[in-house]
Amino acid sequence: MTEIAQKHLAYCWIARGDRVLFLRRAPGVFLAGRWELPGGTAEPGEAFEATAIREAVEETGLRVRVTGELARDSWPDVAGRAMEVHAFVYTVEEDGAGDVVLNPEEHDDFAWLAPQEAGRLDMAEHFRRLL
Template structure:
């Protein structure tokens, strides 16, 4: 079985956390998620989280801790096991969010309660429920 490793950032401003909406035409279109993505071969997961946050949002962050891990079988039925880790991250300087339109079409700074009202993949709901 093949494995895929994902790493995400929990970027907070006060009580609100940054969520991104998947763009039309991409996998999980219309669903909301934390900034993050797939680890490159041999790439440390914390590095993945920081790199993906910059690519998807334009924000520069540093990892401050681990919030949770999850794993699940591929939802498309492929012989693939997904492993994900969510890191707490803080911005290293003031910046505006600039989305990569090939991946996301909207963003919002949300409280936990607000985020739970959105269409979210289960692994993000698990982090929010902690």
């Protein structure tokens, strides 16, 4: 029997008023052109809340703190690998309202959108379920 690997992702729901920050994946990266929340893969032994904070800084330059858990979801790997993916979405507050500074190796655009606007974007199904 094949053992299924586990991958854990953590994302941030960064809101300014009724708008939420979405990032577009850069050309040449996995799922290029699709929109997502700031976040990424937990490192071994890293708390998921810490992953969300670290990824927000790396991907947006924004400093945030976790205020709660908004959602969690699981799905089989979209690339067909023997892997189960588990994602956690955290509500966060910014430590000051800074400018978004993208990491161009990961993302090429960002937008502050109301959830209903974001629903029209090309995004992975797990983000669509969240909206």
